[in-house]
Amino acid sequence: LVSRSFVIQIISTIGFFLLTVFLGRPEIGLFIAVNDLVSILGYFSDIGLAASLIQKKARVTLTDLRTTFTLQQILVVVLLSLSLSLSQFLFSYYHVSGSGTWLFYSLLTAFFLASLKTIPSVVLERQLQFRTLAAVEVAETIIFYLVAVVLAWQGRGVTSYAWAVILRGLIGTSLIYYLAPWKIGLAISGDSLRTLLSFGLPYQLNTLMAVVKDRFLNIFLWKIIGADGVGIIGWAQTWSQKPLRFVMDNVTKVAFPAYSRLQDHTDQLQKAVEKTLFFITLITFPIVTGFAVIAPLLVKIIPRYSKWEVALFPLALYCLNSALAAISTPLTNLFNAVGKVKINTYLMLMWTGLTWGLTPFLALKYGFMGVAYATAIISLSSIVPVIVARRFVRFNLLNAFGKPAIAALVMLIVSYLFSLSLTLTLTNIILNIVSSALIYSLVIYILVGKSLLTDGLKLVNALRNR
Numbered sequence: 001l002v003s004r005s006f007v008i009q010i011i012s013t014i015g016f017f018l019l020t021v022f023l024g025r026p027e028i029g030l031f032i033a034v035n036d037l038v039s040i041l042g043y044f045s046d047i048g049l050a051a052s053l054i055q056k057k058a059r060v061t062l063t064d065l066r067t068t069f070t071l072q073q074i075l076v077v078v079l080l081s082l083s084l085s086l087s088q089f090l091f092s093y094y095h096v097s098g099s100g101t102w103l104f105y106s107l108l109t110a111f112f113l114a115s116l117k118t119i120p121s122v123v124l125e126r127q128l129q130f131r132t133l134a135a136v137e138v139a140e141t142i143i144f145y146l147v148a149v150v151l152a153w154q155g156r157g158v159t160s161y162a163w164a165v166i167l168r169g170l171i172g173t174s175l176i177y178y179l180a181p182w183k184i185g186l187a188i189s190g191d192s193l194r195t196l197l198s199f200g201l202p203y204q205l206n207t208l209m210a211v212v213k214d215r216f217l218n219i220f221l222w223k224i225i226g227a228d229g230v231g232i233i234g235w236a237q238t239w240s241q242k243p244l245r246f247v248m249d250n251v252t253k254v255a256f257p258a259y260s261r262l263q264d265h266t267d268q269l270q271k272a273v274e275k276t277l278f279f280i281t282l283i284t285f286p287i288v289t290g291f292a293v294i295a296p297l298l299v300k301i302i303p304r305y306s307k308w309e310v311a312l313f314p315l316a317l318y319c320l321n322s323a324l325a326a327i328s329t330p331l332t333n334l335f336n337a338v339g340k341v342k343i344n345t346y347l348m349l350m351w352t353g354l355t356w357g358l359t360p361f362l363a364l365k366y367g368f369m370g371v372a373y374a375t376a377i378i379s380l381s382s383i384v385p386v387i388v389a390r391r392f393v394r395f396n397l398l399n400a401f402g403k404p405a406i407a408a409l410v411m412l413i414v415s416y417l418f419s420l421s422l423t424l425t426l427t428n429i430i431l432n433i434v435s436s437a438l439i440y441s442l443v444i445y446i447l448v449g450k451s452l453l454t455d456g457l458k459l460v461n462a463l464r465n466r
Contacts, residue, residue, distance in 0.1 A: 004130075004134035004137060004138060005245075005249060005250055006246065006250070007138055008137060008138060008141050009242070009245050009246050011138075011141050011142060011145055012141060012145065013242060014145070015141075015144070015145025015146075015148065015149055016145075016238060018145075018149045018152070018153075019145075019148060019149060019152055019160075020235060020305070020308065021302070021303070021304050021305060022149070022152035022153050022155075022160075022304070023152050023157065023158075023160070024157075024231075024307065025227075025228050025231035025232055025235070025307055025308070025311075026226075026227040026228045026231055027157050027158050027227075027231070028231040028234060028235060029226070029227035029228055029229065029230035029231025029232070029234060030096070030100055030103065030158055030227040030230075030231075031103065031158065031161045032218070032230050032231065032234040033094070033218065033219065033222040033227060033230045034096075034100070034103050034104050034107060035107060036214075036215050036218040036219055037090075037104075037107075037219055038083075038104070038107040038108060038110075038111050039215055040211065040215050040216065040219070041079045041080075041083065041108075041111055060122075060126060062183060062185075063187055063189045064189075065119050065122075065123075065182060066184075066185045066186060066187035066189075067187055067188055067189045068118070068119065068122075069118070069119050069184070069185075069186070070186045070187055070188055071188070072115055072118060073115065073186075076111070076112060076115045079111075080108060080111070080112060083108055084108070087101075087104065087105075090104070091104075093223070094222060094223065099157055099158040099159045099162065100158055102158075102159060102162050103158050103159075103161055103162045106161075106162035106163070106165050106166050107162075107165055109165075109166055109169065110165040110166060110168065110169040113169035113170065113172070113173045114169060114173075116173050116177075117172065117173050117176050119182055120176045120177055120179075120180040120181075120182060121133065121176065121180075123180050123182055124176075124179075124180045129180070132179050132180065135179075136172055136175050136176050136179065139171065139172065139175055140168045140171065140172040143164075143167055143168050143171050143172075144164045144165065144167075144168040145164070147160070147163055147164040147167050147168075148160045148161055148163075148164035151163055151164070213348070213351060213352040213355050213356075217355060217356065217359060217360075218230070220360060221233075221359070221360070221363055221371060224360065224363045224364060224367075225363055225367055225368045225371065228368075229367060229368035229371070230368075232308075232310060232311040232314060232368045233311075233314060233368050233371050233372065235308055235311050235315075236311045236314040236315040236317075236318045236372065237318050237375075239291060239295070239315060239318075240288060240291065240315060240318035240319045240321065240322045241318075241322055242287075243283065243284040243287040243288055243322065243326075244284065244322055244325060244326060244329070246283075247279075247280055247283045247284055247326075248280050248284065248325075248326055248329060248330065251276060251279060251280050251330075252276075252280075252329070252330055252333045255272065255276045255330065255333060255334075255337075258272050259272060259273075259333070259334050259337035259338060260337045260338070263337070263338040263339070266393070269338075269393055270393050270394060270395050273330075273331075273334060273389070273393050273395045273400065274395045274396060274399045274400045276330050277326075277327060277330055277331075277395070277400040277401050278399065278400055278401065278403070278404065280326050280330060281323075281326050281327065281400075281401040281404040281405070282404045282444065284322065284323065284326040285323055285326070285401075285404045285405060285407075285408035286404075286407070286408050286411055286436075286437070286440045288319040288320075288322050288323050289319070289323075289408045289409075289411060289412045289415070290411075290415065290433065290436060291315065291319050292315065292316045292319045292412075293412065293415045293416050293419055293432075293436075294415070294419075294429065294432065294433060295312055295315055296309075296312050296419075297419060297424060297429050297432075298429065299312065300424060301424065301425075301426060301429070313369070313372065314368065314369065314371075314372035317372040317373065317375060317376040318372065318375060318376075320376050320379055321375050321376060321378075321379040324379045324380070324382035325379070325382065326401075327382055327385075327386060327400075327401055328382035328384075328385045328386070331385040331386065331388075331389045332344050332347060332385060334389060334393070335385075335388075335389070338392075340392075343385075343388060347384065347385060347388075350381065350384065351378065351381065354377075354378045354381060355374070355378060358374040358377060358378060359371055359374040359375075359378075361374075362374045403444060403447040403448055404444065406443070406447065407440050407443040407444040407447060408440065410439060410440070410443050411436050411437075411439050411440040411443070414435070414436055414439045415432055415435075415436040418431075418432040418435060418436070419432060
């Protein structure tokens, strides 16, 4: 699973970079906004039934599968009908025309195809066939970015995305049915439905706040800052979160079961939390710091990339957000692992309130920069999960993330001084990156000592076994 995640992230990083070279800011923004709009349908089409099937302790029957499939398809048809009936209003309200309408319809088609994949995916997950699931995800990612990048290179604009999502959906659905066929049929069983919904509805309600906080907000902001503004913020947010996707997501997969096993052993849990936070911030802090310093230089020398110069300050603010998320997110993972789920509910309520209270107000006042300001301000609330977590796990802040923060600060100063003194060439940028990495490595080794290597090897071995 970890290797699959790395492969997908590498492909998506390269693909996103090339798309941001070939496409304009409004085109990137239009895809992000329309994709968020259609993604909301996915939340309402599932109502937690897939999660119910996966966690069901008893054997999953064909009736269970068909009941889930039938109910989901009913919801999908209703949502598609509603979307199509509202399409002209949406196009007029958001000033979408031409290839943008084609993108909307293609994403609706992809939404329908994705709904057909639910049951085969559940079957594979129940059978622990994670390699097969991984193969399908990797294939879909390759198809999407290959088609999108080639068409964008040819100057097809937003249409590049439209064809990419259609082909990804067709190939992904066909592939998963080939690898995990099941007897498709329609059925509604009252017993199955009651059993599945008893878990599914509460589960889905727990994700509602995340959807409201992120997806609905993005749709709301689309009207305020336009597709161009969404593109600028999307570019900054995507690049700032890359270290989190590469590092944090994989480390937390290993940490979650470890936290669960150690919840009755306070001393060991304390050490586990410290090591998790340390290794996530060890890699995340220097990368987001480097982004903030090196990105302004790269934007000037990469062909067709000067259009993103306006997004550099938002990138710096989003890098701050990602650095603090590298601390707060593993702690929310800790709360789930030790059974303190209500804490996460309260935290999500706090973040949702802050997001909706600050972001639209600042966006109306300062445009896309207001969105970045709000993100940076809200990120400071990451101190709350730290305070709460230390009430029952007294982990050492210096050992957890203080030392990487000190090393990253030293690296930031050195890298910034290099950027001021060296002429702007690709060779000098590479020299700056290498020198900064060496400085960071030296400082962190001085602060931590030989245990850095031994603990690092243990983490690598743990990731390999996932």
